[in-house]
Amino acid sequence: MKSLVSKITDSEVEVMRVLWEAGCELPIADIRKPLEKSSGWESSTIKTLLRRLCNKGVVLSTKRDVFYYKPLVSEAEYNEYTTQNLIDRLYDGSAKNLVASLLGRKKLDDADIEELRTLFKVGESNE
Structure with missing residues (x-):
């Protein structure tokens, strides 16, 4: 694939x-x-x-x-591949560095950040 x-x-x-x-x-x-x-x-x-x-x-x-x-x-398969490829090429495989870059450049507003917090909390409860 x-x-x-x-x-x-x-x-x-x-x-x-x-x-x-x-x-x-x-x-x-x-x-x-x-x-x-x-x-x-x-x-x-x-x-x-x-x-x-x-x-x-x-x-x-x-x-x-x-x-x-x-x-x-x-x-979904295409997006998953291209997203991972972007993270690998530009952020050395670190999704955390991608998010840090978005935060540092003010590309995420308060609503985006709150939505991400909610997603992280849901991820924690699924483990």
């Missing part, structure tokens, strides 16, 4: 987001519409991105009257 997710480009993630939001397999037209509107990509670009995602093994295409596509990697 890790090697599959690591090969997804930023443009391909935009295609994956359409698939993840749908929660089911989609025909090409239903993928094209939101992407043409949000990104301005041509149909050929979207087809190329879908073909690449299929070749990488993260999307499955099924031919019926038209091609239907469904993700083989969930958004």
Whole structure:
């Protein structure tokens, strides 16, 4: 899974987001519409991105009257991998250092900090 997710480009993630939001397999037209509107990509670009995602093994295409596509990697799996990769690359594998950086740069407001405190307390009670 890790090697599959690591090969997804930023443009391909935009295609994956359409698939993840749908929660089911989609025909090409239903993928094209939101992407043409949000990104301005041509149909050929979207087809190329879908073909690449299929070749990488993260999307499955099924031919019926038209091609239907469904993700083989969930958004949660992708987010988990990319978050861990970020922590490993920038913070030497320390999530604590990431949080300290966010606190030090005032990227978390009081409500965010309180929410994190609540999450930590819930985590403690589950152990």
